[in-house]
Amino acid sequence: MTDPVLSVRDLTVRFGEVAVVDKVGLDVMPGEIVGLVGESGSGKSVTARAVMRLLPRRAAISGSVRLLGEDIGAMSERRLRALRGSVVSMIFQDPMTSFDPVHRIGAQIAEAITVHARPGWRKATKRVGSLLESVGIAPARARAFPHELSGGMRQRAMTAMAVANGPALMIADEPTTALDVTVQDQVMQLMRDLNQSSGTAILLITHNIAVVASLCSRLVVLYAGRVVEDGPTADLLSAPRHPYTTALLRSVPRLDQPATRLVAISGQPPDPANPPSGCMFQPRCERAIARCREAEPPLGAVGAGHHVRCWRPVEVAA
């Protein structure tokens, strides 16, 4: 059996007394695209940053994060720096602030290469040209400054920078949220192509279920800092088992279904400083029973590679 590129076990992140991520576990296999879905307060961004060890010092992290078998938490700063940008890279939501505004994008991408591989400036520049082309930007645009590019192009340039060193894993934190829908489609296609051509595994973090449904083979659903459901995308979409997943799918307006009244989830995501008793979703859950208020359910298997954290998982239609 192949080893996962990324293996997270029992990851817990606390800020002071408050646990924003609680015992989260997930795996990303080589060449896979895994979706981490959640809303605000779900802890998805914190999880992503924990993987790259990008959290502020105040954050107390426990659990293990293994990148290609190596424990991130135990690594020296030096080793970590060597890995960031070469073995694992990240693209962020806001392409505006992810580039340094005073340097040309070509130079910034080249820097990402030379920091790790030292191939010499000339070789790096050539590579930059071909990288830009692979993401659909004319190589001549390498001389442009970030503000001269549109949001979509900046996002594509950032993707070029992220794959410059052929990483095993790319973490994309809300990469299309700030983009127009036509540009989103292009960036999604870009990620699909990159994954197929270079085999880079992708951990895609977003609140947009349709985007993950289209790109990812497996989904991990986070709610209030916990994994509430995970499994193959097809299974989760056709037969979701967790009440939150079910409710979420029912409440999203869809183009491919008749425009009937949406079934909203009442209430709002819990405040991590003031969590509900027992299950985190219980105050908003239609299926809640007494047991749900007493104790938090563990993550249990309900099918091949499909897990749910619920005392009363939704039944599968016969």
Added chain:
Amino acid sequence: MKTPFVRVSTIRKTFDTGTVFRRHAMTAVNDVSFDILPGETLGLVGESGSGKSTLGRIVVGLTPASSGHVTIGEHRLGALATAERKAVWRQAQMVFQDPHASLDPRMTVHDLLAEPLRNFGIARGAEAAALIAETLDACGLGMRTAPRYPSEFSGGQRQRIGIARALIVRPRFIVADEPVSALDVSVQAQIINLLQDLRAAFGLTFLFISHDLAVVRHIADRVAVMFRGRLVEIGEAAAVYASPLHPYTQLLLRSVPLLDPRAEAERLARRVAEPKDAAPASGGCAFRTRCPHAEPLCAAEEPSLSSRSGGHLVACHFADGQRRHSVQGEAA
């Protein structure tokens, strides 16, 4: 044939940009006209740069147009003096996108709602309190929210407060500018449902602006599509979504990822690669550099909005007959 409640006529809005030495005018809204019938919800969709938000602010009277005029009920918005604009705002209100920036952080919910009542001379004291209670209730907020500050609420609740604020003067027309875009997915449905309920309860007319095509489909009776400041298509929502006539509308609908795996697979199979780095067109049709069906005529002449069938208008030289590459892939 009902009389339109809102008439937007040949609105044009240009902004002066550039430095002292190189001033040039940027046209955000270019010759847009449409009507909204009483009780109707018109959805306005477009991407960034379409001018839809600017148009929304012009329609509600926040931003003056460079030319053209808007009529809301009896009132006509042109280059109005403030007093007359104030009269319009008794009838027309706006719900803003950002629930964080649209509420004064230093005012309690009660004060936020009491202000318009005071300024318009509608009610004070006990009467005002009653109206406030009623409005909060209609928006799914209890009286306990009244003495608290916006920062104590979540995004969804703040948006409800913003809606309550628009509703407190009992307007007849509301312009909602991306009202759910900044909200969590699980909360969006709540607000969409709320808006639909309020529309029914208070007999409201809506202009619903959004970049999210799926959301608009749920709430709009008719849909208007904007591209680079121009109205390119307008018609009954069902018709526009089922059989989009303008290539841009078709592109928009084609770009939305679908949850149903089979539908999504079909959509991906039908993907047409867009010309890379398409420079914005100058002269003729604004969309021609991205349009797969562009012809010489498109560069020579700008298409005007013309009727195709039963209230469905398109601004395209070739929307007739030539293609029916709609979302469902029907044959011509």
Added chain:
Amino acid sequence: MSATVAVLSRIRLPSAAMTFGVLLTGVVALGAVLAPWLTNADPLGLGTDILSAPSAAHPMGTDDLGRDLFARVLYGGRVSLGVGLFSGLLSVVFGTGIGLIAGFAGGMSDEVLMRVTEMFQVMPKLLAAVVVVSLVGSSLTNEVLVIGLLSWPATARVIRSRVQVLRGQDFIAAARMGGASPLRILWRNLLPNVSAFVLVSTSLQIASAIVSESFLSFLGLGDPGHPSWGLLLQQGQLFLEQAWWLTTLPGVALAMTVLGMNLLGDGLSGGRAR
């Protein structure tokens, strides 16, 4: 990062600097206020004990006319702090008003007000103060007016830029649509939302005003009937070699005050979330 996390990671205790600032300012202010209880000596009273070093009888020593320095420093603090406080407040009130109007109105009004502001800024403040006070005479009132009316540009600029930022926010548009008149918006929506900046500005302006007042007194333009620290410094400089306490101790008091108020101002601005 989620909004919750962002807020959580911004919480911090009052900084050491701020605490220190409060302490320093507090000590000086208390000293000035409680002067009659802290010393029996008359600040203007002549004595026979000339140029004596700090001792039990005279905690800060005496000057060339036998006057008790401790009393002079404490009572002088009243003058320095008083003038500083009032002229600081005057400049803040004036500057805030101008800043609010210029920032909100924009257009021609803004241009005019900014040109006026620049005129005042360009003037060498202390030189102008010297000239004016020499002409109209040196009374406490004149000092307050002169310093106050020359120092407002800094506040005006800060408030103006803050208002320009706020002006574009939706809640101001919503207030307009709620029928609020421009004056109402200034009072009800803008002023409360610039209060943080006003507070910081006040602290810094008072500190600056205290220095300005000391400068004027040092040049002999202060009110002779109400000696302030500046005057003490001026009188003490003649005896720099023989009686170090005559310059050093008032100087320390002045430094403590200015440092304290600056730290206070910094602390107020640093701790605030935008």
